[in-house]
Amino acid sequence: MNAHAQIRAPHRLRFPDHPVAGKAGASFKPEHFDAIAEDSGFGGFFEVHAENYMGAGGPPHLALAAIRQRFPVSMHGVCMSIGGPQPLDEAHLARFAGVVERYEPALVSEHLAWSTHDDVFFSDLLPLPYTSATLDHVCAHVDQVQEAIGRRILMENPATYVLFAESTWSETDFIREMARRTGCGLLLDVNNVFVSATNHGFSATDYLDDFPLDLVGEIHLAGHDEQADDDGRPLLIDTHDRPVPDPVWSLYETVIAHTGPVPTLVEWDSDIPDWHVLRAEAEAAGRILDRNASLAEARHGTVV
Numbered sequence: 001m002n003a004h005a006q007i008r009a010p011h012r013l014r015f016p017d018h019p020v021a022g023k024a025g026a027s028f029k030p031e032h033f034d035a036i037a038e039d040s041g042f043g044g045f046f047e048v049h050a051e052n053y054m055g056a057g058g059p060p061h062l063a064l065a066a067i068r069q070r071f072p073v074s075m076h077g078v079c080m081s082i083g084g085p086q087p088l089d090e091a092h093l094a095r096f097a098g099v100v101e102r103y104e105p106a107l108v109s110e111h112l113a114w115s116t117h118d119d120v121f122f123s124d125l126l127p128l129p130y131t132s133a134t135l136d137h138v139c140a141h142v143d144q145v146q147e148a149i150g151r152r153i154l155m156e157n158p159a160t161y162v163l164f165a166e167s168t169w170s171e172t173d174f175i176r177e178m179a180r181r182t183g184c185g186l187l188l189d190v191n192n193v194f195v196s197a198t199n200h201g202f203s204a205t206d207y208l209d210d211f212p213l214d215l216v217g218e219i220h221l222a223g224h225d226e227q228a229d230d231d232g233r234p235l236l237i238d239t240h241d242r243p244v245p246d247p248v249w250s251l252y253e254t255v256i257a258h259t260g261p262v263p264t265l266v267e268w269d270s271d272i273p274d275w276h277v278l279r280a281e282a283e284a285a286g287r288i289l290d291r292n293a294s295l296a297e298a299r300h301g302t303v304v
């Protein structure tokens with residue numbers, strides 16, 4: 001890792017009292033509720049999509065309230081369209097702020113992407129042209145979200161399938177500058193890095209060398225589908241429907257060796273397996289965190 005990746009102290013040492021410090025977690029899926037209720041041994045945290053809890057009541061809130069009583073929760077927004085050129089949807093932002101206030105999550109995050117244009121809502125998170133004009137409105141939107149919820153958010157790097165010819169910033173420089181201007185933190189999705197690197201033919205390791213790892217407050221891991229484009233080249237799709245593949249684990253280990261134990265979440269959003277399968281994925285991440293926590297504490301002194 002180059003100079004950009006140098007950090008002051010590992011994450012768990014910088015935030016020892018944070019509710020998810022050094023922990024690994026998993027997406028919360030309602031179909032796992034009963035299994036989780038019977039599982040007294042899971043020591044991680046759960047992440048939910050804020051949009052699933054924007055109604056006033058009903059079964060989703062009963063389930064999440066019970067989960068929140070036992071575990072730290074991270075709140076992940078997927079529909080804010082922070083990267084879009086049009087103003088944020090004020091009603092959506094108010095609902096988002098309401099969910100954050102209700103559950104007091106340990107972490108709050110959104111995407112560096114857009115998903116709406118005029119009255120059209122897309123089901124995908126779409127990439128941005130990395131220009132100074134885009135940076136201006138992304139920063140304005142991040143400021144607006146942080147002001148609405150009264151706290152810092154983590155912004156997630158996207159998985160991309162196309163690039164914009166008009167981009168004048170690299171993605172890592174764009175992200176670094178967004179964080180500098182707004183004070184937001186970053187959610188590093190290692191699977192997204194691998195997917196984008198494969199699709200566009202760049203080095204995932206070089207990307208991570210240039211990523212501002214000292215600002216990362218959470219890491220995502222997930223599985224992806226392997227397809228081929230019309231020319232037979234590999235095309236990876238960020239599907240969140242299977243275990244984390246070996247190359248993503250390997251990149252993750254490299255990152256954690258440099259950052260120390262950053263809270264890590266295994267995402268799984270379709271073809272949902274039994275709880276014990278997802279739990280095992282989170283525990284695999286937890287073992288990597290624990291191993292590196294021991295190393296980091298030996299290097300920097302024990303947390304008291």
Ligand SMILES: [Fe+2]
Nearest residue numbers: 156189220267
């Ligand atoms: Fe993610």
